Amino acid sequence: MSVAVDAERELLVEARRIAEQVAAPVADQVDRESRFPVEAVDALRAVGAMSAAVPEALGGGGVSLETIARCCLELARGCSSTAMVFAMHQIQVLTIARHLDGTGWYEGYLRDLSREQRLIASVTSEVGTGGDMARSIAAATPREDGELEFEKQAPTVSYGAYADDLLTTLRRAPDAEPGDQVLALTRSDQVTLEPAGVWDTLGMRGTCSPGFVVRARFAPEQVLPTPFAEVMNQSMVPLSHILWSHVWLGIATEAFERARAFVRASARQKPGEPPPAARRLSSVMADLTLLRGEVSQALGDFVAADDDVGRERLMTMASVLRFNNLKLAASEQAPLVCGGALEAVGILGYKNDTPYSVGRHLRDALSARLMVANERLLATDAALLLIAKEA
Numbered sequence: 001m002s003v004a005v006d007a008e009r010e011l012l013v014e015a016r017r018i019a020e021q022v023a024a025p026v027a028d029q030v031d032r033e034s035r036f037p038v039e040a041v042d043a044l045r046a047v048g049a050m051s052a053a054v055p056e057a058l059g060g061g062g063v064s065l066e067t068i069a070r071c072c073l074e075l076a077r078g079c080s081s082t083a084m085v086f087a088m089h090q091i092q093v094l095t096i097a098r099h100l101d102g103t104g105w106y107e108g109y110l111r112d113l114s115r116e117q118r119l120i121a122s123v124t125s126e127v128g129t130g131g132d133m134a135r136s137i138a139a140a141t142p143r144e145d146g147e148l149e150f151e152k153q154a155p156t157v158s159y160g161a162y163a164d165d166l167l168t169t170l171r172r173a174p175d176a177e178p179g180d181q182v183l184a185l186t187r188s189d190q191v192t193l194e195p196a197g198v199w200d201t202l203g204m205r206g207t208c209s210p211g212f213v214v215r216a217r218f219a220p221e222q223v224l225p226t227p228f229a230e231v232m233n234q235s236m237v238p239l240s241h242i243l244w245s246h247v248w249l250g251i252a253t254e255a256f257e258r259a260r261a262f263v264r265a266s267a268r269q270k271p272g273e274p275p276p277a278a279r280r281l282s283s284v285m286a287d288l289t290l291l292r293g294e295v296s297q298a299l300g301d302f303v304a305a306d307d308d309v310g311r312e313r314l315m316t317m318a319s320v321l322r323f324n325n326l327k328l329a330a331s332e333q334a335p336l337v338c339g340g341a342l343e344a345v346g347i348l349g350y351k352n353d354t355p356y357s358v359g360r361h362l363r364d365a366l367s368a369r370l371m372v373a374n375e376r377l378l379a380t381d382a383a384l385l386l387i388a389k390e391a
């Protein structure tokens, strides 16, 4: 067996252990108190998971996207917020690693990240652009001393107060068009975060994602050279939709398993007589199967398209539609499974203090539709459908 296969397997085993033994026992508390899941994130750092996707040559684990995705699913079974923090961080790491283009500053940064297990948060959303990642108002602005600076009104920065670094979308320069964007990586000692509200939400409460006015001063080499339009289509959007969907699948899987445990316990009480909830559970299983199928198919499609020639395929309209469809389908299907699990269990699922509680899972899964509003994706898809040759 090769070392690489060992590393992949080891990470997955650790993710499962952390999900079950570290994240799950405090998941209700994290949710209730809307607090950062610090013990699970520390445990992930302790096994080197923050740099799992960094190439081995830069000190990372070099593990595949498939394994990272599987870890998102496993972590989400224990705690949705932990899994979403892990997923969002990996999206930033993978995005940087895929667009290094031989840039010394970013290579050095990934070495530091691997050594120090640094955590990256994302600042793409901006007040005034809604969920449109392809437009920015804040700009990388030259200073007299040769450095750059920006000020960005960010409505939602998950774990912003706990992150070591931020990856931020900006206009390339103060006179650039809203769509002429770049990505800039800034370290916490280069940034000030002025709180703009609190994070008291229906679900995903442990992601601790309030708004901030983000201000930063940084060196020009901290701007990723590849234009953001390319980074967005080849990496950030498809990877976001793939890893988020694995988190939502993990949440739905856990809700289903709780409902299954309830139905089995009911069956044991009256042997020989199938419990009435078994029929409902069967229909939930069909919904979960659809979700699982789409999530796994989309991951396979991305991996198939992601070679030197194929990366161009990720720039096509068909590719944009494909990974938007994943997000739309998974974000509708995951709450459906959680809601079905709730119906199968009944009041013991609705209560927050039973082994069959699925209220938290349902609330967490409902965030999926808003994590870039589905209505906005539908509007984008509607325009593309009229001109795309294939979908």
Ligand SMILES: Cc1cc2nc3c(=O)[nH]c(=O)nc-3n(C[C@H](O)[C@H](O)[C@H](O)COP(=O)(O)OP(=O)(O)OC[C@H]3O[C@@H](n4cnc5c(N)ncnc54)[C@H](O)[C@@H]3O)c2cc1C
Residues within 6 Å of the ligand: 088, 121, 122, 123, 124, 125, 126, 129, 130, 131, 132, 155, 156, 157, 158, 159, 204, 207, 209, 367, 368, 370, 371, 372, 373, 374, 375, 376, 379
């Ligand atoms: C749990 C969670 C964590 C998040 N973490 C982060 C993070 O770390 N970093 C980050 O940058 N972002 C993050 N986001 C995303 C961010 O909060 C939102 O995507 C962003 O703020 C846009 O908010 P919105 O949905 O109100 O925007 P809009 O897209 O403006 O939507 C508002 C409403 O208007 C409708 N609408 C607006 N414009 C259109 C249009 N053109 N076509 C059709 N309908 C439209 C939408 O349907 C929606 O109902 C997170 C979101 C969630 C749920």
